Amino acid sequence: MTSPVRYDVTGEIAVITIANPPVNALGHAVRQGLWDAIDRFDADAQARIAIILGEGALFLGGADISEFGKPPKEPHLPDVCTHIERASKPVIAAVHGPALGGGCEVALGAHYRLAIKGARFGFPEVQLGLIPGAGGSQRMPRLTGVGPALDMMPAGGSVTADQALDIGLIDHLAEGDVHEQAMIYAKGLLADGVDVRRVGDLPCPAYDADAFDAARTLWTRKARGEVAPLTAIDAVEAATRLPFDEGIKEERRLFLSLMETPQRAGMIHAFFNDRKVSKLPELKGVAPREIASVGVIGGGTMGAGIATACLLAGLPVTLVERDEASAEKARATITGNLDAAVKRGKLKDAESTLTKLTTVTDYAALSDVDLAIEAVFEDMSVKHDVFTKLDAVMKPGAVLATNTSYLDVTEIAAATSRPADVIGLHFFSPAHVMKLLEIVVPDTTAPEVTATAFALAKRLKKTAVKAGVCDGFIGNRILATYRGAADRMILAGASPWEIDAAIKAFGLPMGPFEMGDLAGLDIGYMTRQRKAPDRDPRDIVPTWADAMYHNGWLGQKTGQGYYTYEGRKGTPNDAVKPLIDEARGDRPQLDFTPEMIQRRYMAAMVNEAAKVVGEGIAARPLDVDVTLLYGYGFPRWRGGPMHWADSVGLDALLNDIKDWAKDDPYFWQPAPLLEQLVAEGRTFSDLNEASA
Ligand code: NAI
DSSP: OOOSEEEEEETTEEEEEEOOTTTTOOOHHHHHHHHHHHHHHHHOSSOSEEEEEESSSOSBOSSOGGGTTSOOOSSOHHHHHHHHHTOSSOEEEEEOSEEETHHHHHHHHSSEEEEETTOEEEOOGGGGTOOOOSSHHHHHHHHHOHHHHHHHTTTTOEEEHHHHHHTTSOSEEEOSOHHHHHHHHHHHHHHTTOOOOOGGGSOOOOOOHHHHHHHHHHHHHHHTTOOHHHHHHHHHHHHHHSOHHHHHHHHHHHHHHHHTSHHHHHHHHHHHHHHHTTOOGGGTTOOOOOOOOEEEEOOSHHHHHHHHHHHHTTOOEEEEOSSHHHHHHHHHHHHHHHHHHHHTTSOSOHHHHHTTEEEESOGGGGTTOSEEEEOOOSOHHHHHHHHHHHHHHSOTTOEEEEOOSSSOHHHHHTTSSOGGGEEEEEEOSSTTTOOEEEEEOOTTSOHHHHHHHHHHHHHTTOEEEEEOSSTTTTHHHHHHHHHHHHHHHHHHTOOHHHHHHHHHHHTOSSOHHHHHHHHOHHHHHHHHHHHGGGOOTTSOOOHHHHHHHHTTOOBGGGTBSSEEEETTEEEEOTTHHHHHHHHHTTOOOOOOOHHHHHHHHHHHHHHHHHHHHHTTSBSSHHHHHHHHHHHSOOOGGGOOHHHHHHHHOHHHHHHHHHHHHTTOTTTTOOOHHHHHHHHHTOOHHHHHHHTO
């Protein structure tokens, strides 16, 4: 087998080229190839300086994911980096594309670093529950000082080539062809008579107590229980205290301490799910329809966000509103969104993007769009009316989508003469920010329409999950159940504030009551009203929440809800307590610990999720995990609720559910799928694999 690493000599310059398509992953053959090339360079009397560069779009990728979970083969990456560093003659890393993770560490093993504009340097390891493990945490601070390393490593962040030059991570910035520029740079270094300059031989960076304190405070808050970001800070601190060789050993020790943890397993699970979620067997070989223009109907909260998302992806948008004033308002919201995107560096120029937006009040303007997304009021008769109009004006072959949160997409499709072209595209608010897109597929939808929806999601840089038709689809249906568990815990003795605190301690960004205050407590009230006619008499009604609505306590927007607000900062609203006491009546009260709260909340989530999978609303457990991760703030390091359930044991969860069912058999009905898996001794993970 030929090596993916080539060694060529031109004059006095050795060029070591890594060619391991598609992403120059640092698999065993590349590591061995780099090792051998350095040996050859050392022994090569003709070559006085070496360049390492990558062929293709990247300098060097990170670890080879096909080697995950297998015993590592020598040479290991830390040794390869040190081997490069120990070369007897100067070595240049010439970086033209992303050099992230292991790729960045190889570049740091070289003596000099040249970057072509457009290159990026970074350490994304924490996103997989790890820290840099091949010297990155020890070498980077020796070049840049601790500040930039503390900015980058706990965040899993990266910098541009310009920024890399500013912070001292690279030595030279150029424009043009990487090979050409590297040759010019190498000749210059030779002419200057430079020698090897080993980063590992540079002195320890200065210890800065304030910087470490600030980083630890920030990441204790931000990481919400995730350990890798704080471990990355420990590794950088080691660089300030220890000689290089010992620092490397400490980095290794910290790296290995993370390697076998449940958090690492959760991150890996989430990482692979990102790839699996859009791979649906029924869509294999199905070509999507071309989408070159989009219509959006309704320009309120969601419509304006969806239009923004499409514009950011370069798609022209025609937005239809009820009247001129609403159309103007929608345009103003979208303009504000685009301006904010420019400020965040996500968009170059708002003005030219806005030329792709047309706002109208006449549906006829949609006659030529390839896809229309409806985001009008959540009311079946309004949706019927809109889809009848869309059916009348849209061209044959166009896709008709609804952003409904709860309504029956099959019924909406039936309002048209072309149900095969109708699908649900359930965006999350704010639609131009949130990553999740639930693609709701009625039985009547044509496969290529589903494939088109997945292709659109990719274009919008969203993570798409296929969902079946039911009240709330995957995410909101499960949410309604764990919200129900929270209300039941209030009746049984836990306070809303204890519940919020316990759920945050589990790793979610907010508890359910804080979330309610943020979204507006009128939403929950309206949902209860909508469901009231079908409510089972055994169900409970959170009468205190209804009373809060009638008091006008709608959460943040009215200054009080479960919390009272000064700005966005809330403190528990004591006025809610008597309302809760009244609702509790003489029910027996339990003394809830945070663990008890977490257990019930999560069990409710998993039990409903198992029903969702069992009924085929979600194709696999992993679809639930992805939905909760990207739409509901479930901590990534826990992998997702189904992964969490496997890790605590399905039998133990089922026992709990059966136990609670003794008091509340209506709410705690075990999911048949959960019972079946426990009976068969199988896990959700087994189900994922069976469907692969
Ligand atoms: P909204 O009330 O902010 O906006 C609705 C807009 O539709 C208004 O601007 C209204 O003028 C316009 N509109 C009403 N009838 C129309 C018609 N016949 N033709 C053209 N425009 C019309 O509502 P929001 O929150 O944007 O919700 C829209 C849809 O998105 C609903 O189905 C909702 O369930 C769904 N949704 C809402 C989410 C949220 O967080 N707000 C999240 C996901 C989905």
